Amino acid sequence: MATRPIRRILIANRGEIAVRIARACDELGIATIAAVSEADQAAMHARVAGERVVVGAPPARDSYLRGDRLIEVARQRGCDAIHPGYGFLSQNPAFAEAVERAGLIFIGPKAAAIRLMGDKAAARRAMVAAGVPVVPGYEGAGDEDDGRLVRAADRLGRPLLIKAVAGGGGRGMRVVRAEDDLGEALRAARRESEKAFGDGRLFLERLIDDARHIEIQVLADDSGDCVQLFERDCSVQRRFQKIVEEAPSPFADADLRQRMGETAVRAARACGYVNAGTVEFLVGADRSFHFLEMNTRIQVEHPVTEMTTGIDLVKAQIRIAAGERLPFAQADLSTRGAAIECRINAEDPDAEFAPSTGRILLAEFPDGPGVRVDAGIGTGDEATMHYDSLLAKIIVHAEDRPAAIRRMELALAGTAVLGVATNLPYLRAVLAHPTFRAGAATTAFVSRDMAGWRSDRGDPEDALLTLAIADHLRAARRDGDPVMGRGGRHDDPWCRADGYRVGGR
Amino acid sequence: MATRPIRRILIANRGEIAVRIARACDELGIATIAAVSEADQAAMHARVAGERVVVGAPPARDSYLRGDRLIEVARQRGCDAIHPGYGFLSQNPAFAEAVERAGLIFIGPKAAAIRLMGDKAAARRAMVAAGVPVVPGYEGAGDEDDGRLVRAADRLGRPLLIKAVAGGGGRGMRVVRAEDDLGEALRAARRESEKAFGDGRLFLERLIDDARHIEIQVLADDSGDCVQLFERDCSVQRRFQKIVEEAPSPFADADLRQRMGETAVRAARACGYVNAGTVEFLVGADRSFHFLEMNTRIQVEHPVTEMTTGIDLVKAQIRIAAGERLPFAQADLSTRGAAIECRINAEDPDAEFAPSTGRILLAEFPDGPGVRVDAGIGTGDEATMHYDSLLAKIIVHAEDRPAAIRRMELALAGTAVLGVATNLPYLRAVLAHPTFRAGAATTAFVSRDMAGWRSDRGDPEDALLTLAIADHLRAARRDGDPVMGRGGRHDDPWCRADGYRVGGR
Amino acid sequence: MWFHYRGAGGNRAVRVERRGEHYVVHLGGRLREVIIRRAAGPALDLLVDGRPLRALVAAEGDRRAVKLGDGDALSFDRVDAGSDEGVEVRIEPRASAPGDAPAAGRPAPDLPEAVTASMDGQIAAVMVKPGDVVEAGATLVVLEAMKMEMRLVAPRRALVRHVACQTGDVVRRGRLLVQLEAA
């Protein structure tokens, strides 16, 4: 296929992934326009982009989800392409179609692949047809009524998972155990799914309670070349949200890795997949694996694959979208060392992980060998209620998993986010947990092994002492204290530099 | 050999390498003690170490070079080992011996290897004996008088390089071209060498004017295993000081790489080398290479090798010193992608690179994919006249050299060091230069291709406008301006967080 | 000079006195000698009775946050005391976390009858009106933030006395939303 030059990209996202995309564009010499909400005019992704256009009010439905407006801005500003990031419009096939119809490039797969993989029942059928093992279950034609589902459930046995055909992110999902009322669960799931997706269709899967969530990254180009970039283990999840991800999986051996990789490529080929995507599997203790779903976009946890394979996935996305062929074959790819990612979320582990909003009074991130930070905020920025709680990702890479865990512990210790509550104490507890350290965490890890966790911040006396000293210094400076004052010029908006030292010098 | 447990390390260095060592120790679970001068009590390397001990006055001869005192402190504080970093006492064989005599582990090679490689004439003889090609020259027995050197010079022809047997860092070195007076040059070099090293012995080398400086990293353990970790290209030098280093060398092909690697291992074996070391070569346009010297310590530019090979060299140093065997064989090693390092020095490119001292009012470093920062200073720290001018190293790693160059350009653009002059504008000019970009820089690059460079900071009007706005904000805050004031609490020592925003929200 | 802070453990008072180049800090009935080794922007390096203490501090208005060494962050509010005396009042920990006091200043009364916002967020739906009698578990208000939906339910059968919010309102954690009384 002919290449389509990309010179200007509209970034239809926010936060760390928008910053990540802008950086990749900078490296490729591509101009960037950030489409931002009114709440994000001064946000980091707006600051790092070449230009910024306000597309609507703070709520996502008025800005980041306004496909029509985004396309209009992209055309007006002379963009060639739109990068949707993850979330928002990234897996909306109608948006992908509209982008292409407007003569722009959608940086992602074709709408047909998004649509197929978005319909969980259809995706299951397609995978079965392609010889990809799926979790035992029942989807029928994808629009089964309660009666058929109840009969299928009897055949499958319990525990069961009711899932929404249009589902995602845990909504419209119900666990049914032996003692539960299946009929009631079906009605509740259908209601929730209808409300969340405008689509009440359901299907059933056997609940694999204590499995590993292992996913394979794939890259495919227009020419039909498709490679897999090995696995990520994302078993550490809280309410179906990943918290800590790593590559390689501590559970996968060479045989499992190869079988899963080949299966993922088969899955991608089966839907004519182009660009970056992820095939998610549930893996049992017996190393059997079953297709869960395919994410037709870049994923939050893509950096662990980048660090172990040395491939820049966001740049690869853009190059593929520009019609370039993959510059490597499967045999060229290998992994090196171990990488771990921790998601720093603005949520309060002392209050059932409720979102925490407000100004980030201070954000300091670690650096040094093998430490990467993909941040969406800096000191002075706002964590607003309108968007999700991911503030930054800390990623480490080291020779092996124990070294990576140790590096991550130090990196988390060196991370300071003041002003909003974050899950940092929780992440540190996950890293310290023997089950995690043993590489034995399954999707049950958070609910089972971490169940008893409570933050322990100890005696606040040192904190109070420090605050009082700092407040005293401030007062002394304001009063022009002769020792502190240095001409009274220290009380200024740039006083980060107001170093002060006694003795020794 | 038996392993010798290392639980506590005295770091006998300062700045970024001391921070780097402390980090490696943290990762290995080894306690650290920073031996600091009075000037460095609050410096970053003092802050990151587990403990800090003041060993003397600011001048290095009264602190970082006081071997006796350092050993005493190490013993008093229960250390098992001393890490000398680079510079200071790292290549002092008497210190290495004294450390071992005190029952401590010197993290580096044996004194005999340091001593041999420290005597440049003896090292040349040893290399010749081992079949390692050396730069054509004349060292005699290493204590030749002027008459013999003049006769040897006549045989060698011009241009020539007079070098000090005890030399290093360019001191006691003289270039002699056709028109120069050899006798006068010899006398000057001898005087300088006597003054600098207390040793006036000289030898001669043919001057290879337009060569590449390519060096091979080696690692060897007690058992006799020795591997090479491929090359670094450090051709970009100013007055024999490296500024920009990279791996792999854009000049080396697979054949040269392999021949140089094998030669470096031969050189290391010839002197019974243990631990990390670097064999430096001059490589001509015809891909002939000649031994220059061996650096018997960790080098400033070690990160580019770490990023391309995935091996942590400082951790490897410590493990080897603890008697562990290398956990990999030569066949396990390979390089991936390209890495570049830029040294951020406190020196003023507008004033002939004179050292610049003072408080760092602001230090901000880049982050993100493939960017590593090894810094020895932060906001509020001092760049003092007592030590060398290296403040921090920016290292990038990417798929290939053009991508690494682009990543470095962006990383340098994202680096802010305010308060002292730095070589950042110069580094940016090096990165932008067609010769460098073409991978064609030789040791003549700086003096030839960069000769005409002058910083161009353009019209300062935007800068003045920004400063005035900032000073105005400060004054408004001080006066309790109702819009700015927020209760007048913003003029405080922690006002980094005093965000302010108009409109939109 | 006295400083007063409110945190998870209640109100605490700290006195700081300058003595030459040292500081004497009075806290929890004990005196500590503090030397400031370095203060650069948000970073403070202290020696407290000879023990090194590294901290990062940040403030906005009365809000204070601090991270000690490699530890976790802690939040406080600086509060005014009526006098310059060191009155130390320890209050019972609130259910909500330190530093997340409601914007309106005082925490809402944590009575069984008061249903308060469980997080900062926006009111997505109000399901009741004054005078309604609701059963235990009935949804009263739906609160939304950061893609998370939270249903606030009646703790028991009750009469809705007052509804203090409407759809679209932006509320801070702890804000009173619905007032119930025994039905």
Place this chain on the structure above:
Amino acid sequence: MWFHYRGAGGNRAVRVERRGEHYVVHLGGRLREVIIRRAAGPALDLLVDGRPLRALVAAEGDRRAVKLGDGDALSFDRVDAGSDEGVEVRIEPRASAPGDAPAAGRPAPDLPEAVTASMDGQIAAVMVKPGDVVEAGATLVVLEAMKMEMRLVAPRRALVRHVACQTGDVVRRGRLLVQLEAA
């Protein structure tokens, strides 16, 4: 309000006036409309006549430093002007870099007879005394900083009138070290 700065290009005056939420900046005979989009610690995001301008600023005493966008750092000194008028004085660029004025305030007179410190550093050796007659190229003083040694030499045959430093002195760039006169 007028602000005065001294940089490599001389003294410059800038006037800033607040007009509601905008600022009007008078500089170099032109007016610019400035909107502050964000000010967080050292980071300023401005709109200058509609053009975005990102900057990092830092200050200590009268020293000012600024980095614009992805560019290089620039240094200035804030200076006082006798009145609140916008007097703009452009002086010839000095040999030394912006912002590195000697600690003593005024730059040392750059006469051929004055030998000044070429960098911040410590006096490693003083080779002459008052009354000496030195030849062109003779070393007068050895200055040392950051492992670098710099020899300050007589520009021509001269009489040493005054030696303003001694071994061990710590000097800032531009400080007078030796005063020469025609011999």
